[in-house]
Amino acid sequence: MTDESWAGWYRDRRGSDAVVLTTDGQQLRIRVRGVDFEGESFDDLAPVAGMPPESGMVALADGALTDCVLEWDLPLPVLVAGTLQHATLSCLLSLRRADPDLHLALHLDGAVYESARAESDFAAALAAVQRILPDGIRLQTCIACGFSDYFPAPGRGLSGGLACFRGAKEAYRGAAGEDDVLDLWDRRSGFVQEVWSCREFEARPADGAGTGHRGAFPLELA
Structure with a gap:
């Protein structure tokens, strides 16, 4: 996957800073006040190894950025x-x-x-x-794609927990219900960001086979 970069702002009690968010569709990366952070979800952006932020520079909870606005x-x-x-x-x-x-x-x-x-x-x-x-x-992003689904369990996280089954397309086209998704789970190609899109996108069906565990989009299960 080719990286995409998105310009934006980081804000907290110390002020505002221009930032650039970068992703390859899976991993997220951002530099805040000279420190690089990365993670698979927007609420799991942690300092990369060997670059701890100075005390008070940013707020961290369980090692990840918090008390801020992106x-x-x-x-x-x-x-x-x-x-x-x-x-x-x-x-x-x-x-x-x-x-x-x-x-x-x-x-x-x-x-x-x-x-x-x-x-x-x-x-x-x-x-x-x-x-x-x-x-x-x-x-036309991964959340609306006919080859994506969440693990059949309560909760799914803020972002990045969406499994991609582009490597098992024919099998997923027949999936309807959580048991079918569980049977296919180990054949997933990885996890993707919900806002990502790739050239293998295929529209999700409205009902029946191919709706997997979460159902049609946007009438998905919680």
Whole structure:
């Protein structure tokens, strides 16, 4: 996978700093005040080995960034009447010691489609955006892909816990229900960010075979 970089801002009680978020679709990386952080989820960004931040430079909880706000924009592919276009997704994430709050706003052709102000994770926020899009407009990212699913268990995390089955496409096309996904789990190609997209994207079916454990998008299971 080729890296993507998204310009944004890091804010906390000490002030605001311009930052760049970089991802290969799996791992997230960001430099804050000269210190590099990385992780597989936005709420698990920890200093890379050998680069501990100076005391008081940033707030950490269990070794990960907290008590801060991250704000950034990223290009998001959407299908409009079958034609691929690129919208802009504005992300506002408040990382708190309790639960993070996430707000997404999709900018497309002069209109803005927003999630709730305090979504719990990227899957829920992207589903909220999809539900209010006009007919004929579909997100084309991993959360909407016909080869992605979550492990059949309560909870899924803020981001990055979405399994990709692009290496077992035919088998996943027949998956309907958690037992089928469990049988395929060890054949996953890895985990991906919900906002990522690759050339192997295939739209998720509305029902039946191929809906796996989480169901159709955006009518997925919690």
